[in-house]
Amino acid sequence: MSGAVLALVSLAGGVPERASLEALTLARRLATASGAPLEAVIVADGSVAPSAAAALSGAGVTTAVVVDHASLTVDQPDGWAAAVAQVVESRGPAAVVGPGTERGNELLARVAARMDLPMAANCISVEPGDRYRLTRQRWAGSLLEDCWLDAPTRLITVAPNAVPVEAVDGSPAPAIVSFAPTLTDADLAVHVTSREASERGGVSLGDAKVVIGGGRGVGSSEGFADLEELAGLLGGAVGGSRVVTSAGWRPHADQIGQTGLRIAPDIYIACGISGAIQHIVGCKAAKHILAINTDAEAPIMGVADYAVIGDLHTVLPAISAEIRRRGAGRA
Numbered sequence: 001m002s003g004a005v006l007a008l009v010s011l012a013g014g015v016p017e018r019a020s021l022e023a024l025t026l027a028r029r030l031a032t033a034s035g036a037p038l039e040a041v042i043v044a045d046g047s048v049a050p051s052a053a054a055a056l057s058g059a060g061v062t063t064a065v066v067v068d069h070a071s072l073t074v075d076q077p078d079g080w081a082a083a084v085a086q087v088v089e090s091r092g093p094a095a096v097v098g099p100g101t102e103r104g105n106e107l108l109a110r111v112a113a114r115m116d117l118p119m120a121a122n123c124i125s126v127e128p129g130d131r132y133r134l135t136r137q138r139w140a141g142s143l144l145e146d147c148w149l150d151a152p153t154r155l156i157t158v159a160p161n162a163v164p165v166e167a168v169d170g171s172p173a174p175a176i177v178s179f180a181p182t183l184t185d186a187d188l189a190v191h192v193t194s195r196e197a198s199e200r201g202g203v204s205l206g207d208a209k210v211v212i213g214g215g216r217g218v219g220s221s222e223g224f225a226d227l228e229e230l231a232g233l234l235g236g237a238v239g240g241s242r243v244v245t246s247a248g249w250r251p252h253a254d255q256i257g258q259t260g261l262r263i264a265p266d267i268y269i270a271c272g273i274s275g276a277i278q279h280i281v282g283c284k285a286a287k288h289i290l291a292i293n294t295d296a297e298a299p300i301m302g303v304a305d306y307a308v309i310g311d312l313h314t315v316l317p318a319i320s321a322e323i324r325r326r327g328a329g330r331a
Helices: 018-034 049-054 077-091 102-115 185-189 222-234 242-246 277-283 312-330
Strands: 005-012 038-043 063-067 095-099 119-127 132-138 143-149 154-158 175-179 210-214 237-240 267-271 288-293 306-309
Touching: 005 018, 005 077, 005 102, 018 038, 018 095, 018 102, 018 119, 018 154, 038 049, 038 077, 063 077, 077 102, 077 175, 077 185, 095 102, 102 119, 102 154, 119 143, 132 154, 210 222, 222 237, 222 312, 237 242, 288 312
Parallel strands: 005 038, 005 095, 038 063, 063 175, 095 154, 119 154, 210 237, 210 267, 267 288, 288 306
Antiparallel strands: 119 132, 132 143
């Protein structure tokens, strides 16, 4: 056993995803606390992985393991599980830390099954020792659990938007180690055959600093025009509650909540949203929440930093008009 902490890094557009950077941050804290080196294994098509390793400059990673297999793509979960399991057996880390995304949880769960190891999902803090002490989110983030993880290699995923990304200034690019896994036809049999690109343009919900969310109170799909107008002025994105997507007013990709996206903008403006716990799970990582609702007793008011009691179709156009007026004044 090398005793290193190994971080799983997934790529989006050739660069590490935010969730992977969050996992790297927690992995680095764990490595520092235990006096161990921080390594990474890059989950990507081989053609872009080497350049992505250079993107890990400033992350404190000493070694980046690049999986090299001509038939392996990011859309083959069993293949990646086999590859990562072989990397773990080769490198002998004390812990493997991955992003708590659907892909990250699925990948480490498959690795755990292959290696007969336990896995702790959705962690927000880890204390090293003979047994790791973990704090993790349960019940969609409504409960925090303190627990112990005891295993030859600890497999951990990090709850999305729960660990702020921290960079290490002056940290050099990691050394690159190529790893050729041995994969069978069965490992490569399960794969994604196609993907449907989102029709959304502009800023994505996951990356937006400003998110405008609409609920039942918006009234219709046409009612989202006021939200779109304000989002355009603020450089933000528009999302909706489950009720909205179930009614067909917005696509499912726009859903914010337990069964949708979990967002972490600088400000979330919740318009006509009552605030069911399933929705709060998706937006509670926002730095600030502004609720606009005609019901002063709506549950969303209990988590909002600011509130406007009124009709969103009156309030939002007024806000947009004021933004335009101030913009014209500066011009």
